[in-house]
Amino acid sequence: MKILVINAGSSSIKYQLFDMTNECVIAKGMCDRVGQQSSTLIHKGKKDIRLEDVKMPSHVEAMKFVLDALVHAEHGVIKDLSEIKAVGHRVVLGGEDYTGSVVIDGTVMKALYANIGLAPLHNPANIQGIEACKEIMPKTPMVAVFDNAFHSTMPDYAYMYAINYDDYKKHKIRKYGFHGTSHLFVSSEAERLIGRKDLKIVIAHLGNGASMSAVKNGKSVDTSMGLTPLQGLIMGTRCGDIDSAAVEYLVNNTGMNVHEVTTYLNKKCGLLGICGFSSDFRDIEDEYEKGNDRARLAVEMFCYRVKSYVGSYAAAMGGLDCLVFTGGIGENSYIVREKVMEGLEFLGLEIDDKANKTTKRGETKLFSKGKAKAYVIPTNEEIMIARDTLRLVK
Numbered sequence: 001m002k003i004l005v006i007n008a009g010s011s012s013i014k015y016q017l018f019d020m021t022n023e024c025v026i027a028k029g030m031c032d033r034v035g036q037q038s039s040t041l042i043h044k045g046k047k048d049i050r051l052e053d054v055k056m057p058s059h060v061e062a063m064k065f066v067l068d069a070l071v072h073a074e075h076g077v078i079k080d081l082s083e084i085k086a087v088g089h090r091v092v093l094g095g096e097d098y099t100g101s102v103v104i105d106g107t108v109m110k111a112l113y114a115n116i117g118l119a120p121l122h123n124p125a126n127i128q129g130i131e132a133c134k135e136i137m138p139k140t141p142m143v144a145v146f147d148n149a150f151h152s153t154m155p156d157y158a159y160m161y162a163i164n165y166d167d168y169k170k171h172k173i174r175k176y177g178f179h180g181t182s183h184l185f186v187s188s189e190a191e192r193l194i195g196r197k198d199l200k201i202v203i204a205h206l207g208n209g210a211s212m213s214a215v216k217n218g219k220s221v222d223t224s225m226g227l228t229p230l231q232g233l234i235m236g237t238r239c240g241d242i243d244s245a246a247v248e249y250l251v252n253n254t255g256m257n258v259h260e261v262t263t264y265l266n267k268k269c270g271l272l273g274i275c276g277f278s279s280d281f282r283d284i285e286d287e288y289e290k291g292n293d294r295a296r297l298a299v300e301m302f303c304y305r306v307k308s309y310v311g312s313y314a315a316a317m318g319g320l321d322c323l324v325f326t327g328g329i330g331e332n333s334y335i336v337r338e339k340v341m342e343g344l345e346f347l348g349l350e351i352d353d354k355a356n357k358t359t360k361r362g363e364t365k366l367f368s369k370g371k372a373k374a375y376v377i378p379t380n381e382e383i384m385i386a387r388d389t390l391r392l393v394k
């Protein structure tokens with residue numbers, strides 16, 4: 001049984017083809033700069049290829065490149081598209097309509113369109129990815145796996161904002177949370193490693209986008225992203241938590257309108273805004289080690305906010321059994337893990353310095369000595385999407 005997993009962004013399509021008999025990735029790749037003058041396809045299959053300067057004016061064209069690569073005589077991995085039994089799509093926001101994955105039909109598509117206003121940066125791209133696949137493979141079942149689904153178990157006092165209740169009801173302004181597939185995967189892995197489900201786990205998914213969650217007895221009870229992925233931690237280019245009055249202040253003092261301020265807070269702030277030269281954590285860490293003070297500030301602000309959420313979520317759950325680091329930064333930066341753990345001994349977290357500094361890329365590792373466990377667990381959102389897709393189409 002082969003399942004194709006699609007993660008469509010506004011100008012990119014990432015894909016992985018799984019053979020679900022052994023949950024093996026048999027091909028994967030990415031189309032980049034979709035909709036621009038010249039696009040790129042990177043494909044790893046029977047052979048690895050890179051096509052530069054190709055024409056992908058729309059997601060439909062890009063999907064054609066992906067499917068051609070999968071069935072190609074030399075670098076493809078399947079003979080015919082009919083071997084793909086279903087396609088699983090990552091969808092950023094299902095809103096309050098969907099609390100779990102669903103087989104995509106007309107009603108689901110209507111709900112996705114209706115939710116565009118709540119996720120204007122992400123849902124349109126996800127919809128384009130689904131429609132492109134439906135056009136080329138009309139008979140293949142498609143499944144939507146929502147980024148907010150895992151967080152649908154949050155209690156009302158955690159997901160509500162303190163705005164007029166009628167406005168919450170009418171406009172659905174509340175915390176939804178994102179990265180749910182990743183939080184579910186790594187919390188399940190932590191439960192498997194510890195051998196129990198009755199755990200209080202804090203997850204730090206630290207990548208270019210970053211979010212935390214509190215997982216009690218296998219359920220998400222709070223998370224740091226909100227109505228949109230702008231809330232919470234400091235991210236590559238997103239500011240995270242900020243006083244909402246700053247928006248009007250920026251409008252009045254910079255000449256930007258509200259839309260421009262929102263774009264600014266999403267694209268020009270965060271680590272990039274603080275250090276002034278890059279949103280990529282590797283560049284910032286390099287400069288930090290050379291003594292660049294703005295890089296130091298970016299790293300310290302980033303880690304301080306992660307640490308604040310660890311404390312907040314331990315308090316919300318009444319304790320902490322396990323802290324998990326995942327995502328590009330969480331998995332690879334021992335400096336971030338060290339700075340976050342510093343001073344958290346009162347929660348039972350005691351770092352094992354050697355284990356922390358010797359963690360290898362892609363490795364799952366325990367790096368604590370205290371009562372509470374600290375793990376690095378590489379995330380794998382794609383396998384969760386493939387598993388859910390298989391479960392629903394079976």
Ligand code: AMP
Pocket residue numbers: 206207208209236279280281282283285327328329332333
């Ligand atoms: P993601 O969005 O999960 O792919 O993570 C991307 C982020 O992880 C970027 O900021 C990268 O700079 C960061 N990253 C990747 N590898 C490393 C590394 N070895 N050390 C520090 N940060 C890293």
